[in-house]
Amino acid sequence: xxxxxxxxxxxxxxxxxxxxxxVEMKGGNVRIGIDAPRSKKIYRQEIYDRIVxxxxxxxxxxxxDLNSISDNxxxxxxxx
Amino acid sequence: MKTTNSRFGEIEYDPDSLLYFPAGLIGLPDxxxxxxxxxxKKGPLFWIQSxxxxxxxxxxxxxxxxxxxxxxxxxxxxxxxxxxxxxxxCFILTVVTVPPDQNITLNLAxxxxxxxxxxxxxxxxxxxxxxxxxxxxxx
Numbered sequence: 754x755x756x757x758x759x760x761x762x763x764x765x766x767x768x769x770x771x772x773x774x775x776v777e778m779k780g781g782n783v784r785i786g787i788d789a790p791r792s793k794k795i796y797r798q799e800i801y802d803r804i805v806x807x808x809x810x811x812x813x814x815x816x817x818d819l820n821s822i823s824d825n826x827x828x829x830x831x832x833x
Numbered sequence: 834m835k836t837t838n839s840r841f842g843e844i845e846y847d848p849d850s851l852l853y854f855p856a857g858l859i860g861l862p863d864x865x866x867x868x869x870x871x872x873x874k875k876g877p878l879f880w881i882q883s884x885x886x887x888x889x890x891x892x893x894x895x896x897x898x899x900x901x902x903x904x905x906x907x908x909x910x911x912x913x914x915x916x917x918x919x920x921x922x923c924f925i926l927t928v929v930t931v932p933p934d935q936n937i938t939l940n941l942a943x944x945x946x947x948x949x950x951x952x953x954x955x956x957x958x959x960x961x962x963x964x965x966x967x968x969x970x971x972x
Contacts, residue, residue, distance in 0.1 A: 823875065
């Protein structure tokens with residue numbers, strides 16, 4: 754991993770279209786500003802990781818379970 | 834018609850009716866083409882089989898069958914990826930996790946957007962939403 758030291762207000766440029774700036778440092782938190790094209794997806798890492806894990810877990814299942822669930826599932830329209 | 838292998842045996846499919854995920858699924862970027870499998874059982878669950886990896890299949894559902902108020906509106910860049918024109922319909926689907934204890938959960942935090950007109954699809958993360966990636970069915 755490339756590790757760089759930056760001061761408040763300084764930034765990092767990635768490629769031609771992504772700029773990351775240190776906006777604020779307070780009480781162990783670092784606020785980061787990101788300039789990137791809208792088509793670039795930006796996620797907090799733990800949220801991204803959770804979805805990846807959920808997708809991998811959902812990819813392997815048993816047909817017997819699906820059939821048995823479908824038999825027992827009653828669709829109820831409810832309000833969340 | 835073409836055929837592909839799966840964990841459930843050989844599957845025959847029409848190459849023209851595949852779902853196409855230009856960017857794959859989140860964390861699984863190489864899974865671009867899926868066969869929509871007709872459901873043998875009645876009910877809201879159906880499944881899609883990856884053409885790129887025979888080991889991978891996902892159970893999907895329309896989440897509004899369970900959560901009436903669940904709503905996702907595709908953003909401009911998402912509409913572009915799906916080739917959605919102004920009046921085009923966009924289906925919202927959710928990935929269902931089917932564990933051995935059969936207590937299924939819905940990944941409401943990362944829905945699949947699907948254009949029924951072009952069969953193009955993508956998975957998005959609703960990062961600031963209140964929706965869980967492991968939402969149990971309402972009791």
